Every structure is written in structure tokens, then in C-alpha cells.
Amino acid sequence: MLALLVYDGAMKSVVAENLVKTYRNGQVKALDNLSLDVEEGTVLGVLGPNGAGKTTTVRVLSTLLKPDSGHATVGGIDVVKDPKAVREIIGLSGQYAALDETLTGWDNLVMFGRLYHLSGEQARVRAKELLEQFSLTDSAHRPIKTFSGGMRRRLDLAASLIVRPKVLFLDEPTTGLDPRGRMEMWEVIQSLVKGGVTLLLTTQYLEEADQLADDIVVIDRGQVIARGSSDQLKAEVGGERLEIVVEESDINAARAVIERIAGGSSTVDQGLRKISAPVRAGTDSLIEVVRELDALKIHPLDLALKRPSLDDVFMSITGHAAEEAVVSNADQPSKKKKGGRK
């Protein structure tokens, strides 16, 4: 573990300790002594590739799955000993929009409201509020099957917020969405976060964890391999990098300029004609480089100051990119098929 942060005295809304869950008689370890916690009112991003154990973690914490061993509480309530009490205070929105597709958005929200034991009137009032909050009022009376992927996810999220849960679990809320759907979903989640919800969010998108989470745990093969804020994790990898693409004939001259300003060595990708170097002074370095190149009449084709991505973090911790686990997807055995239907 890189950085285990200890919150002294802070209220923990979610605590998982040494969770173990195996499938196929112990052959596949979905969770391998996994521990994590979420402080009240914060967002924890659980980041990892497919099959890392993200979904299994959420399923255990949301009482859908019993761990083989280990211990977990949500809102101070033990998920194994008193699952019903846990269900009263959580909201869960899964990877695949879990709605009745033949019914309308309105029907679905009223149904789930009734199942949360709201009266008919309360359920209708809440459905109306949520449809407005998620900009779905215009489509409220259309069957879900006519919804776009983004609309389904928003409605699915709305359904998990009916009773204003104390803790919200979002399992890969944007997987499979197009960029626009993803942006819309991010906005929705960000507004929830501003409202102070405690959120555990899983994602395989590094950028997503960066955008939405206060803290991030990186998991791989059922274990937490790193933990910290997005900035802390990035600091582990290093600072910003300057990347410049120039004409082939200008590479050597440009490289000299960059190395002088960056005060260190650079790397060159001859094929892409890209020179990159770590810089300490960020935008100041960028401006300086541009001035000098301009004086030399070198016109960069592309120019960027890159902050290290969480992909880089994953690479530096595990030594491999955030790719699918080699072991079969015990986490989501039927994933391929489901994806195919979308």
C-alpha cells in the first residue's frame, strides 16, 4: 500500500475490513483481504480494471452478497448481521440500469417509491421531484426501452435516491455511455456530491475517479493496492509533463530548448515527432518554451502541459496498465453477453 490515510476521529459511513470472497470453491478470489472506508459526506472512488473486485465489493456492502470472511458496516450497521437495516439507509445503482423496461419512467419511480413504503401520494410527489431533478420530466411517460443509455442511467440513479439514502453506491455509473451521456452523468453526480451525500463509486475510468472522488482506492485482483487523494496518487508518479510536437527538421533544436528550461533530460518519440519532459514550473515553463521556440522560428504542431493521469498511477504501482484481469471475470461472469444486448 502506498499511502494509508488514517482519519482520526472522523465519522466513517462505510467500513470494510479484510473482506474475502471466493468463487468456484476458492479457485477464483474476487476479494482478497480487501479493506476500505468512506468518511461521512465524502466520495470514495474505487478504481480498478474489470475483474478487480469492484462489483463484488459493492455487492457485499449493499447486502446482496455475503462475504466468506471479514466484516463490514454501513452507517455503523453490520451488513451481514442486520442486512435489512442497512437496506433502509442505502441507495444502489448498478452497472446495468435495473429498471422495468416495459414500464415508463414514472411507473418505475412510483413502484420503487411504494417499495420503500412511501404512501401512493408520497411516491408520486417524490417521482415528480426526481424526474425534474434529473431533467427527465419530458420523457416521464415513455417506456424505458425508448430511453437513451444516459437517460436510463439517470433514471436508475433517481430510483436509488427515492428515500434520500445516507450512503449511495454507484457501480460503474458511466460504463457503456457515450461521451455526452458520461458528461451528463458526471454533472448529476457532482450536484449530488455538493448536496453532501456519502458516496462509494466504482469506475474503471481513471479520469472519472479524478473528477468525482475525494479519495481513491486502487484495487487489483481483490486487493487494495493504493489509497489516497487524486493529487497524492499523482504526486507518487511525478509532476506535470510538457509535450511538444514539431516538424522533423526542428526536433533537435526544440529538444535543446526544452531540456534547458526543464532542467533535465527529455524523451523523444521520433515517429510522432513528440518531445516530452517533466517540468516543475508548470505553465511558466510552457510560456518560456513557447517564447524561445518562437524566437527560433520553430512552430510547434502541438503543445500540451499534461498532468499525469491515473493511468500513469496504475502503471507505476502495478507495473502493468489498467487492463482486464487475466483470470476469468468471476466478478461479472455474464458481462459479455449483457454488453452485447446494449
Added chain:
Amino acid sequence: MSSVTHSVSDALVITKRQLQQLVRVPEVLIFNTIQPVMFVLLFRYVFGGLGAGIPGGYVQLLMPGIFVQTVTFTLAATAQGLAQDMEKGLIDRFRSLPISRSAVVMGRTLGDGLLNIVVLVVMGVAGYIVGWRPTSSLLHIAAGFILLLFFGYALSWCGVFAGLISKDARVVANVSFLFTFPLTFLSNAFASTTTMPKPLQYFAEWNPVSTMVAATRQLFGFHNTFGVTAHSYPSEHPIVTSLFYMVVLMAIFMPLSVRRYKSANSR
């Protein structure tokens, strides 16, 4: 509200959802009623000649057979519905809600039972049009239909279990159909069992479909002339045997299904 009232109201919400589905996708109900009506017409006019010598004609024996066959298919319908909910992750969501563990399966079986009422009414009318005339009292006729609904309900619980273990709606629908379809023909529903090979005759005598058909024929006021070969207990006491089968099915599959639901993981 007490937890019992909650269980009931939760189940009713699930049932209501199923009825809403019928409103949103009326094709389901239409197909569900067209198929049995088609069977009524086909058997009535293709095999009608078989009934020479039967008082009132073949249709009097045929209708109970088709009624039973149709409610038998409830098993496949329930299994498919639940497997679909598993596939879509709806069962996961239901399981994450603070509702009773039996609500979803209770609601589903009740919904399928209500659907059977509609189907039986449509078939009854179709049967009447093509000459079916029960001769017993209204009370007996009502008892016949209640027995049919109860049989469908019992089979629905087998369907719940099948749906929860399969997780694949198309597969479970096909398998359930492959299982129930022959069962409805290896019986006294459409033809006399006396012409079958001996081992099949015994099977047909004890087949719950046969006991149900014989029981409803009796309740609708007709002597069951299709299959009283062995003077076996089920053919002599079809109502009692049928009730026994239903109670046994439910005693096995109700707890099994609820248990299965508690740990049902769609992924």
C-alpha cells in the same frame, strides 16, 4: 405498519407492476389468449370427429383438457418473467430494498395467477361459442375454475424456482416448455389413454395433468371417458389427487424459491 402488512403490500406493488406491463405491452396478453383460443378451434374442428358417441360431443371433453394445458404453461411464463428480471438486474435492485424476502416472488405468482383469470374467461367464452356446455351447477363450475387457477398458481411456484436458477430467460422458457408440453399430451387431455402403450398408460394415469383434467371434467358435469383403464386411485379420485399434487408442489417450491431468492445474484 406491521411487517406482515408490509409483506402483503410489497407483493401487491410487484403484482401491480405486472398488470401495468400488460397495459404497456398489450401484445403479451393478446398472444396469451390467442394461443389457447387457437387450440380450442383446432382441436374442436380437427379432432371433433373422434367424439362420436360422447354425449354432447368431443368438445365437452376437450375444453377441460385445453383449460388444464393452458394453465400448465403458467410454469414457463413465470420462469421466463423471473429470469428476465434476473437478467436485467431488477432482482438485484429489489434485493437491495428494505422489502420482505418473499414479496417479489409472491407478487409475481399472484400476477401470473390473475393473468390466468383473464385467459380462462376468454377461453371459456370461445369454448361456449363452439359448443361447450357444462351441465353441472354454477357452484361446481366455479369450483372447477378455482381448481384450475390453483393448479396454475402451484405450477407458477415451480416456475419461480426455475427462473431464479436459470438466469437466462430464453433458455428457461424453452426448457420449461419442453418439459410441460409433452406432459400435457401424455395425459387424458385430448385422447383416451387406453390406446397408449401400457407403461405410458400408467404414467398418464398418475400425471397431474390427467388428474386435473379428470377433476375438471367431473366438476363441469361430464363423465371422464378418457382413461379409466386401471381403475387406479388417481382416476377414481381425481379431485383429491389433484389437490394433493398441488399441496406437495407448493410445499416444496415455495420455501425453496424464497430461499433461492434470498441469495439470488444475477451477476
